[in-house]
Amino acid sequence: MLDFFTIFSKGGLVLWCFQGVRGPAATAPVNALIRSVLLQERGGNNSFTHEALTLKYKLDNQFELVFVVGFQKILTLTYVDKLIDDVHKEFRDKYRNEFQQKGALGLLNGTFDFKDDFMRLLRDAEESSKVRAPTVMKTFEQSLKSQKTVKCMIETRGEKPKEKVKNKKNKGSKKDGTEAVAAPSKASAGDKQLSVAGDKEELTKDEILQKNREEFFRRHMKAGEKSRSPKPDAQKEKGKKPRVWDLGNSNAKVLDYSNSATNGSAEACPVEEFDPDTALGDKNREPGRLYDLEYESDDEAEEEKVVQNPSKPSVKKGGLGGMFGMLKGLVGSKSLTREDMDPVLEKMKDHLIAKNVAAEIAVQLCESVAKKLEGKVMGTFTTVTSTVKQALQEALVQILQPQRRVDVLRDVMDAQRHRRPYVVTFCGVNGVGKSTNLAKISFWLIENGFSVLIAACDTFRAGAVEQLRTHTRRLNALHPPESHGGRTMVQLYEKGYGKDAAGIAMEAISYARNQGFDVVLVDTAGRMQDNAPLMTALAKLIAVNAPDLVLFVGEALVGNEAVDQLVKFNKALADHSMAQTPRLIDGIVLTKFDTIDDKVGAAISMTYITSKPIVFVGTGQTYCDLRSLNAKAVVAALMKA
Secondary structure (H helix, E strand, C coil): CEEEEEEEECCCCEEEEEECCCCCCCHHHHHHHHHHHHCCCCCCCCEEEECCEEEEEEEECCCCEEEEEEEECCCCCCCHHHHHHHHHHHHHHHCHHHHHHHCHHHHHHCCCCCHHHHHHHHHHHHHHHHHCCCCCCCCHHHCCHHHCCHHHHCCCCCCCCHHHHHHHHHHHHHHHHHHHHHHHHHHHHHHHHHHHHHHHHHCCHHHHHHHHHHHHHHHHHHHHHHHCCCCCCCCCCCCCCCCCCCCCCCCHHHHCCCCCCCCCCCCCCCCCCCCHHHHHCCCCCCCCCCCECCCCCCCCCCCCCCCCCCCCCCHHHHCCHHHHHHHHHHCCCCECCHHHHHHHHHHHHHHHHHCCCCHHHHHHHHHHHHHHHCCCECCCCCCHHHHHHHHHHHHHHHHHCCCCCCCHHHHHHHHHHCCCCEEEEEECCCCCCHHHHHHHHHHHHHHCCCCEEEEECCCCCCCHHHHHHHHHHHHHHHCCHHHHCCCCCEEEECCCCCCCHHHHHHHHHHHHHHHCCCEEEEECCCCCCCCHHHHHHHHHHHHHHCCCEEEEEEECCCCHHHHHHHHHHHHHHHHCCCCCCCCCCCEEEEECHHHCCCCCHHHHHHHHHHCCCEEEEECCCCCCCEEECCHHHHHHHHHCC
16 A cells, blocks of 8 residues: 655645655655655665565656655555556646646646546556566376377386486496506516516526526616715705895894883874975965865866768758758757667766776666656757767766755864763775874864874874874974973873773773863774674764764775775774664765766765765875865866766
8 A cells, every 4th residue: 555645846846746655754755755756866776665564666857756655664555656657657647738828827826736646556556566467387198208208207126217327338438448548558467477488498507596696786876876866966955035125224132112102102202304384385385274086187168070071062052951860950949868878878887987986876866867858859059979978977966965064164163062072983995094093183283272182093004103103293293282282282102002992982982081181083903894802892982972973984986995995994884883773974084085087986885875974085195185165166177088
């Protein structure tokens, strides 16, 4: 049974609604469909799930209408697709003249009495699903077993299958062949022995004895020569020699850090000498500002070439017919069909995949664009290619601008008013640049006047704590306490290796609250999305400490792997969390963006699969190489030929 069926315009005006069962109105699920699917350009699939309901929808692009049906997701209603198609056709044909003549005024002032027609179509759809003949089992005569005779199915004891008998015959034939080959060899050996015996009978006993001695000594001499192997002139010395590199340091004491007694205290660490200009990069930048991502592209518009007939039309036959015939193909008098768009969409799909968009998401994007444009009347002097390309660009920009924008500075100031630290947790797979981009974000927060405590919760990877310690020293050198009224702007909280990461994070947050730090950045160990024990530990860390922001760090180099990583990270956090509403990923940090040129498809894949914003973009090796995402710049790079 249906819960509801509603018809509304794309402008949000409800034209007609049917409520099938008593209960809550269809407002909440339909609003969720509009927010999550229609406005976000995710119309590749015509089904949407909201809590206990399944919603199926159909778009009418010619009259800008949306048809939505909702039913319980535990039900399997086979007639829903047929019903929504029949209602779409019936409603459209009944009120076509009103839509065409009055336009928007027809929607506002029109009365749509469609209940009787809908109930008739609903009964027909239900009856059509019942009329289907049930699957009938095969009779014995139709089965393969009936074609076998009784004699071939009888087996007697001691009788072996025919295949085994054949194999035995083959083995026997092989054996006979080997015996036949061996027989002449034995015969030849016997002839040889007889000939030797005949020779021995002709010789005397002393001669035979002497001959046997000579043969005995000859055999032993040959065996001794074979056993003796010639020794090489220069034998290899035992043991390995250490390789000496040209630019290496032969003094091992210089590389010995085993007696270091610093144990993570910032005061005892030696001051590292480095060039601040190298660490900062651009000198002309505005301190504390997060610049937008830029992409240099040619502003030349792609001209659509109209293929004309090479033969010149005669003026006598057609007059101006050739000119008007060409204009007729361009003037907006034709509605788009799926057959017109399929060749263009296929090229667009291949182009997106070549730009590193995940294959599955490229297919869904093209399907969404096709549903959005099917039946829509083309504009004046436009072609199918330009129309599809423009719709795809709009869809991509909409995807990169998600529903909720993450404003870190605003949230930090809000946490300051409540006198508590703002906690950010970084997670991701191995080697994507979590620690490096954590240091960049620390530098950005320090330049905006916030103090940062870095929690070293990667207690597994060798050198993880030392890497954060080096970043802490450099950040303190760039922003010394003297420049901030004697206040230490960044500090590292670490407990060494092999400890519980969730416990270290909890202690770091408590320490930051007591010492008055504004932000706590929690660095976690890299882990693959298929490693269940490590994913359980990450879910425990997030559930116990309840951070304000959970950032997934992913690199821009991946393609299909981006979808797999994000889906499995979110699934693991949901499965291993004990809370009723588990905490999932809130935003994305996209790293190594400077290494991909115009293959920016990973940004589309990550935002499409999670509906979460890309908060930061890493573009280089210095602390200033941190950007905010510019959706139009990314789409321009993506659509570049």
